Amino acid sequence: MANVTISRPDPDRLLRQLDTQALEQQLSQERLKVFLGYASGVGKSFRMFDEGRRRRERGQDVVVGAVQPNLSPEIESLIRMLEVIPPKKVSGGEAMDVEAILARRPQVCLADGAAYDNPPGSRNPKRWQDILELVSRGIVVITSLNLQHIEERREVVRHITGTEAEETVPLSFLYAANEIVIVDVPPELLLERAGGPDSAEAAEQRRQLSALREQALLLTAEVVDRQLEDYLHAHGIEPLWGTQERILVCLTPGLNAEVMIASARRNAQRFHGEWVVVYVRHSLLSEKDERELQRQAEVARHAGAHVEVLDGDDPVEALMDFARSHRVTQIFVSPRRRRHWWNSVVGGPVDRLIRAAEGMDVRVFPPS
């Protein structure tokens, strides 16, 4: 037993390694593909085994490494067309037979249900760790996963359904996958119709499924956005567009920070986007101004913002460098109040910012 534990690759290390590989090999190298669903019954396993069948028809060497209990007749007939590596019996339970699969060395292995907990005494405690091991040995793995099993989303799911999954997979597993496919169907198809279609139970079920569905779509978008980021980075592309809203709040002395921060937070939330708060520290800043900026930054942090302090004697330049490299879509600013404060607009920092902010919206807030 002890030997097995020592020789087993560390999953965290595997994840890190895969992450680096992802950057180096960009998107094109096939490794791990995940079919993600928002609830059981959306048809992830079917899609997965059907892809296995099609790949086999195209001449790829495909095996089934793991199946889940209670197979539908449709899935059973798909599996019959494929070679199955039987699971290993371990202390009364079953686990994917990683050794047998490694010995068999297929091109592609189908492993249903990535969140499955292996029985005690297995090679790895979790199926997702088995999967990473296969991937690290050069086997392409296709697997399925439900939103509720993502560790970092358990809280959100519990908020929606009131229950929490015991078996979990870290979000980094999804990031390690270079392909993620969302299996999206209307909640209507999943409703069990407890108490009839118009009952309160059905309405509640529909609400929950719909909320889970939204979360699964957003999670997939996040994973896809990271893939895009990696791709752009690897190709040295600095795009003039953003796929999601990213709001940059610029703190400046004399602005109504509370209002601007609350608004940025609300907008980011409505767009399911991101927001970041910055201020520029430069040599002309008075001590009083700097203290005020620090106070504003505290307000922002309190509201849940990520705050960054930029250095640069040209504040507009520093802001724009940051905005461009972070694919910002909206900049929130406020001109400083003067006696004839609009005089400061023309040719002032806000004006310069508007000129420089190519491809970004600039939202100007009135000074306090």
Place this chain on the structure above:
Amino acid sequence: MTDVLPQTRGRLKVYLGYAAGVGKTFQMLADAHELKQRGVDVVIGYLEPHGRKDTIARAEGLELIPRKKVVYRATSFEEMDLEVILQRRPQVCVVDEFAHSNVPGSAHAKRWEDVLTLLDAGIDVLTTLNIQHLESLNDQVWQMSGVRVRETVPDWVMKQADEVVMVDLTPRALLNRLERGVVYPPEKARRALENFFQESTLVALRELALRQTAHEVEIRQVTPPEFEGATDPGAPGEAAAAPTPSGSRDRILVHLTEHPSTAMLIRRGRRVADYLQTECFGVYVLTVSDFAKLPREKREAIERHLNFARNLHLETHVLEGSDVVETLMTFARLHRITQIFVARPQYSRWPAFLGINLVHRIVAEARDMQVTIVAERRRERRN
């Protein structure tokens, strides 16, 4: 639309994808078969198989309504035969390519108008749409792909859908399909690879489609998620306005001009308003006493923009006033506007020493409102 009782209106389901070839039509036909098996009366009103074997095979066994021949400029075109479908009265009608523009001389200019007619007649419709055909994303899609999509569906039409389902496929799988000649014949495939089908473009479009579907799911939820703005202190101007039913206090005004960037401004304002679930006004200020006195070109551009704004369901107003900024501000205060959307100044035409232009004055005078200077979307960075 209003003369039909709500319970008799058909249900609309949209299969949303991020590119041709992801499997929207295939999925739609699979669902149509399932409906037929359950005893539902399903017909295909229009199918665009693009010569794809899988798709053609999937349509077998479903009743196909023959297309209507329409002759335009001595060329024969085939369109969906709306009249025949209305007479046939199926329970469900499959209509491929929601964004299609009908050939001139058809009953409606757009296929989505045909679909609305079917819905009004109580017929359920299944249809397909790619994300790049959604009107409010037109500028973003152009930036990403270099393609200016001409056939678009206004966002309010999308809102009519009872159900939006994302048909997903990874970009690599799609590129493989394209290379294997599954999606297009070789020559078309080669051209496709040069614009929409670049990997980064596909990934970006896919993200847009996922986010849009999430948005569509969210706005259809029975209980909308708690709107935090309702308890926030509120920005200047926001406090004065009563919350709309959605809880939003934002009210958006889009300043319409004859400048070509106005279309982009309208799309952006519309999109932000949709996400904030708030009202959106489009306002043009007429500085001469009579619209007819404007040069023809300018008049036409303004009419086009007003029309476009109305098509996207902005509440449009033409105001008279010798001072554009003053007139805008008076209107905005009266209508408790919180955000004004203006186009980015045309810097190249305004040497710095000229100083104040329209945007500067609006920013300077909107002391109780926020002013959003909307990005001039372009594909390449200026030097």
